[in-house]
Amino acid sequence: MKVKKVVDSFNYAIDGILYAVRTQRNMRIDMISALLVLTACFFTDLSKVEVLIVTITITMVISAEMINTAVECTVDMSANYYHPLAKIAKNVAAGAVLVTAVNAAIVGYIIFGDKLRPVSFVLIAKIKNSNPYMIFVILVIVSITTLIIKAVFGEGTPLRGGMPSGHSAIAFAVATTITLIAQEPTVIILSYFLAFIVAQSRVDSEVHSILEVLVGGVFGTLLTILLFRLFE
Numbered sequence: 001m002k003v004k005k006v007v008d009s010f011n012y013a014i015d016g017i018l019y020a021v022r023t024q025r026n027m028r029i030d031m032i033s034a035l036l037v038l039t040a041c042f043f044t045d046l047s048k049v050e051v052l053i054v055t056i057t058i059t060m061v062i063s064a065e066m067i068n069t070a071v072e073c074t075v076d077m078s079a080n081y082y083h084p085l086a087k088i089a090k091n092v093a094a095g096a097v098l099v100t101a102v103n104a105a106i107v108g109y110i111i112f113g114d115k116l117r118p119v120s121f122v123l124i125a126k127i128k129n130s131n132p133y134m135i136f137v138i139l140v141i142v143s144i145t146t147l148i149i150k151a152v153f154g155e156g157t158p159l160r161g162g163m164p165s166g167h168s169a170i171a172f173a174v175a176t177t178i179t180l181i182a183q184e185p186t187v188i189i190l191s192y193f194l195a196f197i198v199a200q201s202r203v204d205s206e207v208h209s210i211l212e213v214l215v216g217g218v219f220g221t222l223l224t225i226l227l228f229r230l231f232e
Contacts, residue, residue: 037058
């Protein structure tokens with residue numbers, strides 16, 4: 001009888017984990033990130049202490065996300081109307097997740113930064129030797145990053161609507177790329193003019209708001225400049 005109770009406890013715990021993964025988008029992101037980090041441990045020369053720190057950090061993030069889910073479900077069950085204390089409970093629980101995520105980013109940078117730096121330098125050097133490939137990689141990174149942000153906001157579809165505007169981000173990324181490579185002022189002006197037309201068309205067609213287009217353009221421009229600086 002005691003064995004059955006222990007088995008039931010494990011089943012309940014596993015059901016809780018599966019529920020969080022099925023229903024919480026951030027939980028799925030955390031799980032995928034954890035798998036990628038653990039996979040990277042096999043290809044880097046980490047000590048036992050470093051592996052221990054990584055596993056504890058991953059456990060903290062996942063546990064905080066599950067506690068946040070539990071708090072949200074409890075608050076929603078007990079309060080069917082807006083209450084300032086319910087808002088505080090949810091915000092504090094979400095803040096705990098944010099703290100663990102920031103800690104995970106710091107730990108990852110400290111542990112994997114030096115390990116991956118030689119590989120990064122080799123990769124960047126190869127990309128720098130061929131401008132067409134560098135431009136292609138930058139545009140792919142901008143596109144993927146924009147899709148990820150659209151998924152986080154959960155609005156619209158990958159190719160239509162949502163924050164930020166993907167068309168604006170890519171258009172201004174292309175214009176910024178041309179600006180950083182070309183020397184002719186006329187070409188630069190025409191590039192941004194075409195990017196502006198693309199952004200304006202998204203507003204005129206009522207697919208995006210002005211704010212979504214503006215954020216997309218600024219995001220595409222700044223990310224492209226950042227990537228060029230990185231590859232330099």
